[in-house]
Amino acid sequence: MNFEEFFRDFWWLIFPLFGMFLVLTGAFKDEARANKAMDMIKSYVDQGKDPPPELLRLAGVEEASSKQPQGRNSGAWTFIVFTALAAGFGAGWYFLVRGGDDDVAFAFATVTVTMAVLALGALLILIFGRKS
Amino acid sequence: MTVEVELFRDFWWLTFPVFGMVMACWGMAKENRAADEIIERARRDLEQRP
Numbered sequence: 001m002n003f004e005e006f007f008r009d010f011w012w013l014i015f016p017l018f019g020m021f022l023v024l025t026g027a028f029k030d031e032a033r034a035n036k037a038m039d040m041i042k043s044y045v046d047q048g049k050d051p052p053p054e055l056l057r058l059a060g061v062e063e064a065s066s067k068q069p070q071g072r073n074s075g076a077w078t079f080i081v082f083t084a085l086a087a088g089f090g091a092g093w094y095f096l097v098r099g100g101d102d103d104v105a106f107a108f109a110t111v112t113v114t115m116a117v118l119a120l121g122a123l124l125i126l127i128f129g130r131k132s
Numbered sequence: 133m134t135v136e137v138e139l140f141r142d143f144w145w146l147t148f149p150v151f152g153m154v155m156a157c158w159g160m161a162k163e164n165r166a167a168d169e170i171i172e173r174a175r176r177d178l179e180q181r182p
Binding site: 003004007008011014015018022025026029033036037040043044047049051052054055058 | 135138139142143146149150153156157160164167170171173174175177178
């Protein structure tokens with residue numbers, strides 16, 4: 001198998017691999033940042049000083065109280081985005097299957113199922129997630 | 133027609149999602165720089181304030 005064949009068969013893997021990379025990097029960076037901010041807040045408290053609000057925001061301390069209405073809207077928006085993506089890729093899959101192009105249709109079906117599961121997850125979090 | 137030209141003809145549309153990925157990486161790097169700056173400013177403030 002040469003590079004061209006390899007690329008033609010597996011180009012769609014770019015998206016899930018990039019998604020995984022972004023999620024993992026984001027999670028590690030968020031945790032490191034929150035830890036650094038918490039250490040700094042501890043230093044402020046040890047010296048009897050008030051930590052700056054942007055530092056509290058960075059550590060996620062102020063999130064629950066200040067971002068509640070926006071957080072709910074953001075969850076609804078996430079659901080809408082994933083639903084739209086699932087619908088778009090689903091439509092693509094349908095037309096490809098009708099056209100008889102089963103190889104590419106498989107990639108579209110995979111993305112459709114992934115987006116649908118993400119949309120369902122966003123909906124469940126929206127309904128059953130923490131509200132206060 | 134060369135392999136590169138054929139690949140580009142078939143996959144030109146990939147430039148759009150790849151551009152999105154580059155922008156996402158850039159946004160993440162920018163966000164990290166801003167967070168580091170907040171922490172650094174807080175550290176300086178902590179050292180300077182009596």
